[in-house]
């Protein structure tokens with residue numbers, strides 16, 4: 031489980047943070063120094079065995095890693111084909127994969143001698159993970175959150191405040207995640223000397239996409255070790271949902287150099303392919319610049335970032351990590367989309383067949399997992415990255431079902 035010191039399985043990104051044509055840095059001058067400082071602190075930490083040991087000690091003792099690779103017997107029976115295994119990130123402390131990255135970046139903050147944390151959040155899961163890491167390390171923390179999301183995610187707002195984090199309401203634009211990222215970047219620009227900004231996914235300017243991927247790669251590294259130990263070989267297919275793309279990147283990256291393993295990313299198809307009705311960036315977007323990186327983006331004819339929709343707040347983002355754009359164009363990973371209704375059905379199916387409530391984000395990947403498993407032989411192994419637990423979505427599922 032020593033993900034941080036594994037030799038790189040690919041040579042991307044290059045020194046300028048480019049994944050093929052994607053990635054890089056599209057930011058104001060004032061941020062370049064902070065990004066350079068972060069890049070060099072991270073490269074240094076990556077080679078430091080003490081940093082790596084401490085990271086893994088906290089992931090084990092505090093987060094509860096390694097997470098299980100669990101045989102989903104009744105989902106397997108229902109699909110009637112390949113064997114389905116769940117990589118249980120929902121069992122991590124705070125209920126999702128986001129804590130892996132929050133711990134790693136909070137450690138870097140301390141290492142750089144910075145004394146404050148800021149973060150953005152949409153559904154609140156990254157905010158809660160950051161608030162948790164802030165409490166663990168005794169760092170003051172402010173989380174930027176759109177007022178629309180504050181209204182929808184009351185419980186997560188309470189959790190963050192209970193851990194001593196300040197939740198800062200963002201009232202610009204659509205009052206959701208992309209506005210919160212804009213606001214957090216602005217705030218970082220005026221406070222870079224003493225503040226570290228923990229981005230919650232594999233997005234933003236270099237080195238964030240690389241760094242977040244590396245911290246999340248513990249998911250794929252464990253899966254590799256567990257598949258070999260429990261099943262005697264690597265899986266045939268590995269599937270994950272894609273919002274910004276951090277759980278998928280962490281799961282896929284260690285498998286990229288194994289061409290026999292098929293990789294499938296699942297985006298939010300919302301109500302369908304019309305712009306504004308979905309968040310399936312790689313399926314229906316074009317290359318552009320968003321939040322400091324060159325990547326696929328959902329935009330209108332004037333190049334303005336489009337409004338997006340998904341029943342799942344964590345997939346509701348108009349961009350995607352630049353490495354996913356690279357994997358998409360090089361055809362190493364296949365990206366499909368799943369609608370709101372299909373994800374809601376899978377939420378119930380998984381809950382009833384397995385006794386495990388999936389996050390609505392995860393439910394998108396459950397749909398594609400069932401399709402793929404059904405089309406394959408019982409000798410095949412399909413692993414689903416079970417990114418988070420569904421408790422946070424119960425109120426929203428009840429509200430949507432009542433309206434049907």
Ligand SMILES: *Cc1c(COP(=O)(O)O)cnc(C)c1O
Pocket residue numbers: 126127128155156230231232271272273274275276277278344345389391392417418419
């Ligand atoms: C935030 C979140 C996601 C989406 O974010 P990625 O960066 O794409 O992983 C998926 N699942 C859960 C449970 C989340 O909380």
